[in-house]
Amino acid sequence: MNPPFPTPDAPAPTPVRERWAAQPRPVRWALIAYLAGFAQGTAAHVLDIATGGIHAYTSLGPPAMQAFYLSLVVLDPLVVLLVSRVRPPGIVLAATVMAADVTANWITNWPMLRDDPTWFLRPVGLLPITLFGVFVTATAIPLHRSVAASAPPPR
Numbered sequence: 001m002n003p004p005f006p007t008p009d010a011p012a013p014t015p016v017r018e019r020w021a022a023q024p025r026p027v028r029w030a031l032i033a034y035l036a037g038f039a040q041g042t043a044a045h046v047l048d049i050a051t052g053g054i055h056a057y058t059s060l061g062p063p064a065m066q067a068f069y070l071s072l073v074v075l076d077p078l079v080v081l082l083v084s085r086v087r088p089p090g091i092v093l094a095a096t097v098m099a100a101d102v103t104a105n106w107i108t109n110w111p112m113l114r115d116d117p118t119w120f121l122r123p124v125g126l127l128p129i130t131l132f133g134v135f136v137t138a139t140a141i142p143l144h145r146s147v148a149a150s151a152p153p154p155r
Contacts, residue, residue: 015152019086022150030139031147034083034094037132041101042076049073060108068104072097088148095140102133 020028048056049070057069075097082090109126112119120126 016085019147019150023086023146027143027146030143031083031086034091034136034143035080037136038076038079038083038094038097041072042080045069045072045076065104065108068100072101086147086150088144088151091140091144091147094136098133098136102130105129 020031023031054070057066060066060069075093079090079094079097082093084090105126106113109119113126120130
């Protein structure tokens with residue numbers, strides 16, 4: 001006879017846990033890399049705003065560019081939430097955010113790169129953002145296919 005409630009030694013699998021388990025190991029590692037990268041981006045933008053307020057990005061270009069950088073405080077954690085739940089829109093949003101972020105950073109840093117090309121090689125700033133952007137862009141389609149295959153049907 002089965003007890004009317006779950007036993008503590010056998011937790012019921014959650015839909016999120018099932019979606020993670022359904023992914024091949026390389027996909028899980030790529031999703032973890034997405035989570036780490038966007039969590040780091042969230043922390044960096046929150047720190048910028050905590051120290052500089054809404055004017056933290058005034059030196060980085062026109063108001064539209066400043067608004068984009070401010071919006072990353074919402075977009076980066078949204079990517080983390082969707083990717084952690086193994087949702088296909090999370091992959092699409094991740095690729096979109098990184099394409100815009102890399103573009104904005106290259107535009108912002110272009111005057112310094114023009115004057116000193118070694119500016120790109122600094123370990124903080126344009127180089128890691130560019131490398132992460134290339135990684136996200138290169139893996140977005142295969143990740144989306146894999147995640148979409150394990151997504152529950154829409155309601």
